[in-house]
Amino acid sequence: MDELLGEFIAETRETLEPLASEIVAWEIAPDDRAKLDSIFRFVHTVKGSCGFLDLPRLERLSHAAEGALAEVREGARRPDKRLVTGVLLIIDRIGELVEALAAGLPYPEGDDETLILALEPRDDKEEEAVPAAAAAALPAATPRAPARSIRLPVELLDRMMAGVSDMVLARNELSRRLRERAGDGNVDTAFERLSTCVAEMREAITRTRMQRIDGLFSALPRMVRDLSTELDKQVVLVIDGGDVELDREMIEMIRDPLTHIVRNAIDHGIEIPADRQRSAKPAAGTLRVDARQSGNQILIEVADDGRGIDDERLVQKAIGAAIVTRERAAAMTRAERLELIFAAGLSTADQVTAISGRGVGMDVVRANVERIGGTVEIDTQLGRGCRLTLRVPMTLTIIPALTFSVGTELFAIPRGAIDEIVRASGGSVVVERVGCALVARIRGERVPVVELDKLLGVPSHVDPARQILVVVRASSGERYALSVDSVQDHEELVVKPAAPAIMATGVYAGTTLPDNGRPMLLINPAGVAQIAGVKAPDAAIPAKSDVVAVEVETVPTLLFRACDGATRAIRLGLVERIEDVASGAVANIGGRLRLSHDGRILPLFGCEAVVPDKYDRVRVLLLGDGETEIAYAIGEVIDIHALSPDCLPSAEPGPIAGVMLVDDLQVELVDCFWLFAQAGGSSRSTERPLCLLDSDDPWMRDVLRPIVEQAGYRVGYSGDANDPDAAVMILSADRPSADARSSAPVIRLRSVADESVGPAGSIYRYDRRGLIAALAAAQGGR
Amino acid sequence: MEQLKLIARIADQQIAISADLVESVVEIEAITPVPLAAAHIAGLAALRSRVLTIIDTYAALELGRSPRDGQLQAIVVTIDHHLYGLLVDEVVDVAAFAGEPEPLHAGLSRGWAHAAMGIVEHEGQALLQLDPARIVAGPMAVAA
Numbered sequence: 001m002d003e004l005l006g007e008f009i010a011e012t013r014e015t016l017e018p019l020a021s022e023i024v025a026w027e028i029a030p031d032d033r034a035k036l037d038s039i040f041r042f043v044h045t046v047k048g049s050c051g052f053l054d055l056p057r058l059e060r061l062s063h064a065a066e067g068a069l070a071e072v073r074e075g076a077r078r079p080d081k082r083l084v085t086g087v088l089l090i091i092d093r094i095g096e097l098v099e100a101l102a103a104g105l106p107y108p109e110g111d112d113e114t115l116i117l118a119l120e121p122r123d124d125k126e127e128e129a130v131p132a133a134a135a136a137a138l139p140a141a142t143p144r145a146p147a148r149s150i151r152l153p154v155e156l157l158d159r160m161m162a163g164v165s166d167m168v169l170a171r172n173e174l175s176r177r178l179r180e181r182a183g184d185g186n187v188d189t190a191f192e193r194l195s196t197c198v199a200e201m202r203e204a205i206t207r208t209r210m211q212r213i214d215g216l217f218s219a220l221p222r223m224v225r226d227l228s229t230e231l232d233k234q235v236v237l238v239i240d241g242g243d244v245e246l247d248r249e250m251i252e253m254i255r256d257p258l259t260h261i262v263r264n265a266i267d268h269g270i271e272i273p274a275d276r277q278r279s280a281k282p283a284a285g286t287l288r289v290d291a292r293q294s295g296n297q298i299l300i301e302v303a304d305d306g307r308g309i310d311d312e313r314l315v316q317k318a319i320g321a322a323i324v325t326r327e328r329a330a331a332m333t334r335a336e337r338l339e340l341i342f343a344a345g346l347s348t349a350d351q352v353t354a355i356s357g358r359g360v361g362m363d364v365v366r367a368n369v370e371r372i373g374g375t376v377e378i379d380t381q382l383g384r385g386c387r388l389t390l391r392v393p394m395t396l397t398i399i400p401a402l403t404f405s406v407g408t409e410l411f412a413i414p415r416g417a418i419d420e421i422v423r424a425s426g427g428s429v430v431v432e433r434v435g436c437a438l439v440a441r442i443r444g445e446r447v448p449v450v451e452l453d454k455l456l457g458v459p460s461h462v463d464p465a466r467q468i469l470v471v472v473r474a475s476s477g478e479r480y481a482l483s484v485d486s487v488q489d490h491e492e493l494v495v496k497p498a499a500p501a502i503m504a505t506g507v508y509a510g511t512t513l514p515d516n517g518r519p520m521l522l523i524n525p526a527g528v529a530q531i532a533g534v535k536a537p538d539a540a541i542p543a544k545s546d547v548v549a550v551e552v553e554t555v556p557t558l559l560f561r562a563c564d565g566a567t568r569a570i571r572l573g574l575v576e577r578i579e580d581v582a583s584g585a586v587a588n589i590g591g592r593l594r595l596s597h598d599g600r601i602l603p604l605f606g607c608e609a610v611v612p613d614k615y616d617r618v619r620v621l622l623l624g625d626g627e628t629e630i631a632y633a634i635g636e637v638i639d640i641h642a643l644s645p646d647c648l649p650s651a652e653p654g655p656i657a658g659v660m661l662v663d664d665l666q667v668e669l670v671d672c673f674w675l676f677a678q679a680g681g682s683s684r685s686t687e688r689p690l691c692l693l694d695s696d697d698p699w700m701r702d703v704l705r706p707i708v709e710q711a712g713y714r715v716g717y718s719g720d721a722n723d724p725d726a727a728v729m730i731l732s733a734d735r736p737s738a739d740a741r742s743s744a745p746v747i748r749l750r751s752v753a754d755e756s757v758g759p760a761g762s763i764y765r766y767d768r769r770g771l772i773a774a775l776a777a778a779q780g781g782r
Numbered sequence: 783m784e785q786l787k788l789i790a791r792i793a794d795q796q797i798a799i800s801a802d803l804v805e806s807v808v809e810i811e812a813i814t815p816v817p818l819a820a821a822h823i824a825g826l827a828a829l830r831s832r833v834l835t836i837i838d839t840y841a842a843l844e845l846g847r848s849p850r851d852g853q854l855q856a857i858v859v860t861i862d863h864h865l866y867g868l869l870v871d872e873v874v875d876v877a878a879f880a881g882e883p884e885p886l887h888a889g890l891s892r893g894w895a896h897a898a899m900g901i902v903e904h905e906g907q908a909l910l911q912l913d914p915a916r917i918v919a920g921p922m923a924v925a926a
Contacts (some may be wrong), residue, residue: 162831162832165831166830166831168831169828169830169831170830409814409815409817410814455818456817456818457817457818458815458817496833497864498826498833498835499823499835499864499866499918500862500864501819501820501822501823501835501918501920502816502819502823502835504819504820505816505817505818505819507817507818508816511826511833512833513828513831513832513833517828518812518814518828519814519826519827519828519833519834520814520826521814521816521826531818
C-alpha cells in the first residue's frame with residue numbers, strides 16, 4: 001500500500017505543478033474549454049485514486065470539485081468567479097493534504113465543508129464572503145517535505161544498465177592488461193577500489209529494476225473478496241513475503257499466471273461452506289499466498305485447504321480428451337497424473353464457470369512461466385487442499401549457464417536444463433552406434449546422443465571416446481545427451497535475444513557477452529532436440545516421458561543360462577533363493593515336474609526333463625510371490641542387471657513374457673505372472689490329492705498331518721472313510737495292510753531308524769526328506 | 783536537399799549508404815561464427831557491451847564471401863532493434879549528396895539489384911546506394 005501511496009503522491013505533485021499555470025489561465029478565461037478539461041481531469045484522477053487508497057477527505061474534496069466542473073462542462077452552469085475561486089481553493093487544499101501525506105504529518109486543520117459549500121451555486125450577494133472565509137482557513141505555509149522519489153522512464157534505467165555493463169567489461173579488460181604486466185602495488189590497489197565501485201554500482205543499478213512483489217499481491221484481496229462473494233464461498237486470504245523483490249518486468253510476466261492460479265483455487269479448490277462443514281473443516285477456506293527468495297530464484301506458493309485434485313478423475317478426463325492413451329495412463333505415477341493438469345485442453349471443472357473457465361488453462365500458465373525461465377509444480381491431497389509453486393528467476397536477463405567448447409568454439413547452455421554431465425568413456429557409460437544414431441547407456445538407461453560437432457558443422461578436436469556428454473532435458477520433454485569437447489565453466493550470463501536470422505536456425509536461445517568480451521551463443525535445448533530429431537515420446541505430458549521412465553524405473557533383473565542353453569532374464573525381486581538340489585528330488589508328477597524341497601512340493605518350471613550336473617544336482621531358482629512358491633531350473637546364473645521394465649511382449653501368453661535387449665543380446669524375459677498362475681491353479685485345495693492317514697495313530701494325526709499338508713496333499717483318515725480317490729496312504733510299518741478297496745500306494749513308516757528292522761521300502765518316520773520324496777513319487781504314480 | 787552518405791568499397795565497387803542509418807564504423811577483431819545460420823551471417827562480434835551480428839556483405843550480395851583477413855571494417859546499423867555490422871572492404875568517405883537516388887534500369891546482378899536503392903552521383907562518379915536492411919535480410923529474401 002505504501003508504494004501505491006507514494007506513487008499517488010508523486011503523480012499528484014507532478015500534475016499539480018503544471019496545473020498551477022493552467023488554473024491561473026482559467027481564472028482569466030473561464031470559458032477556455034481546454035483549461036477546464038485539464039483541471040477536470042486532475043480532480044477526476046485524484047478522486048479515483050483516493051477512493052482506491054481510502055483517503056476520504058481528499059476524495060470528498062475532489063468529488064465536490066469534479067461535480068461542479070462537470071456541470072460547467074455540460075453547460076448547466078457558467079464558470080463564474082465564485083466557482084473558479086472555489087475550485088482553486090479546493091485544488092490548493094488537495095495540494096496541502098498531499099504534502100502532509102508525503103511528509104507523514106497529520107492532516108492540516110481546515111474546514112473542508114466550507115470549501116465544498118462554496119462551490120454550491122448561490123446568489124451573488126454572498127459572493128465575496130464564503131471564499132474569503134475559506135481562504136482564511138488555509139494555513140499560511142505548510143512545510144513542503146522534500147521529494148524522496150522521482151519517476152524515471154524505464155528506458156533510461158536500461159541505458160544505465162547497459163552503461164554499467166560496458167563498465168564491467170572495460171574493468172575486465174583492464175584487469176587482463178594489468179595481469180599481463182608485472183604488478184605495481186599502487187595501481188593494483190587503485191584498481192581494486194575501482195572494481196569495488198563498479199560492482200556496487202552494478203548492484204545498485206540492478207536494484208533499480210527490482211520491485212517489491214507487494215505490487216503484485218495488492219490486487220489479490222479485492223479479487224478474492226469479489227470472487228468469494230460471487231461464488232458464495234468464504235475465503236480467508238493470508239499473504240506473506242510481500243517484501244520480496246523481483247525484476248519489474250518479471251512481476252508483469254507472472255501477474256496473469258498468479259491471477260489464474262488464485263482464481264482456480266477459489267473456484268475449484270475451496271468448497272462452499274456447507275460442504276466444508278460436512279467434511280469437518282472450518283466454514284471459511286484459507287488461501288495462502290507466499291513469496292520467498294531461494295538463491296537466485298523466487299518461489300511463489302499458492303496453497304488452499306480445499307478439496308484438492310482427484311488425480312483419478314483427471315486421468316479419466318485426459319483419456320476422454322484423448323490426451324493420453326489408456327495404456328499410458330495405467331503406467332503413470334501419481335506425480336505424472338497430476339502433471340496432466342498442465343496438459344492443453346484439460347479442465348477439472350465439470351462446468352465451465354465464468355470465473356476460471358475462460359479458455360485459459362493451466363497449460364497457458366505453465367507456458368507463460370516457462371517462457372521466463374520458471375517452473376510450476378503442483379502438490380495436492382484429495383480433500384486436504386492443493387499447493388502450486390511457481391519458481392521464477394529473479395531477473396529476466398541473467399541466467400546461470402554452463403559453458404562448453406566444441407572444436408574452437410564456445411557455447412553456453414542454461415544450467416536449468418542440465419541433468420548431469422558424464423564422460424563418454426566413463427565407467428558407467430557406454431556409447432553405442434545404433435544404425436546411424438548414437439545412443440549412450442548411462443547406468444543402464446538409454447539416452448540418445450546429439451553430436452553437437454556434427455549438428456553444428458564445427459569440427460571436434462577431441463577423440464569421440466574422450467568427449468563429454470551433457471545430459472539435457474528440454475522444456476518440451478526430450479532428454480538427450482549433447483556430446484561436447486570439454487566443459488569450461490559455470491557462469492551467470494546476461495542473455496540478449498539474437499538477430500532474427502540467428503534465431504531462425506532454431507538452435508539458439510540468444511547471445512551473451514562473457515567477461516572475455518567475445519560473444520557467445522546460448523544453445524536452446526528444445527531447438528536442438530527438434531533439429532536433431534530427438535522426440536519426446538509423449539508430447540502431451542511435457543515434463544515426463546517414456547525415456548524418463550526408463551531412468552527412474554530400472555528393475556534389477558537376473559540373467560541366467562536356461563537349461564536349454566538360451567539366455568533368459570527374470571525379475572530379481574521374485575527370486576527368493578538360488579539353490580542346488582539333488583536331481584532325485586525332482587519327479588514328473590501329473591504331467592508336470594515337481595520338486596520336493598524343504599518339506600514342500602513345488603512346481604518346477606524351466607525344463608522338460610531334469611539335466612543334472614556331474615554331482616547329480618540341479619540348480620534351481622526359488623521364486624515366491626508371497627503366496628505361492630515355485631521352482632525354476634536353470635543352467636547357470638550370468639549376472640544381475642538394472643534393466644528397463646519394458647520389453648517387446650511375446651504374441652501369446654506363456655512362460656516367456658517377451659524379448660528385451662541386454663548388451664545387444666536378445667534375452668527372453670520369464671513371465672513370472674504366467675508361472676504363478678499355473679502353479680496357483682494346481683494347488684487349490686479342492687484339487688489337491690488326498691492322502692489317507694491312519695486315524696488310530698495319534699502321532700500321524702498330530703505330528704505327520706501338517707507335513708503332509710505342506711507337501712500339497714489334503715488329509716483324510718482311513719478309519720472313517722476309505723476314500724477311493726486317495727492318492728496315497730500312509731501307514732505304520734507294523735499296521736496290517738489297508739483293505740483291498742483302495743488301490744492307492746501305501747507309504748509305510750517305521751519307528752526305528754535302522755532300515756533292516758522294518759519292512760522293505762518303509763521309511764523312518766522322522767526322515768522328512770524321504771517321506772516328502774515318497775509322497776511326490778506316489779503322486780506321480782497315478 | 784543535401785544528404786550525408788557514407789561511401790564504402792565492396793568488391794571493388796564504391797557504394798553509398800545513407801549516413802542517417804549508420805551508427806558508427808568499427809574495426810572488427812574477432813568474429814564468433816554462428817553455425818547453421820544463413821551464409822550471409824558472418825558471426826558475432828562485440829561492440830563494447832553489445833553484441834553485433836556481422837553480415838557478410840559479399841554473401842548478401844551474392845558475390846561469394848567477404849575477405850576475412852586482418853583488420854575488418856564494419857558499418858554499424860540498427861535494424862528492428864538489433865545491431866548489425868556490415869563488413870566492407872574499406873570505408874572511403876562521408877560526403878554530402880544532392881537529390882534522391884535515381885533508379886537504375888538494367889545491368890545489375892541479382893544480389894546487387896536486390897540491395898540497391900538506385901544511383902547517386904559523387905564527384906562525377908556514379909555510386910550504387912544500398913539499403914542496409916535489404917543487405918541484412920540476405921539473399922534468401924530474393925528467393926522468397
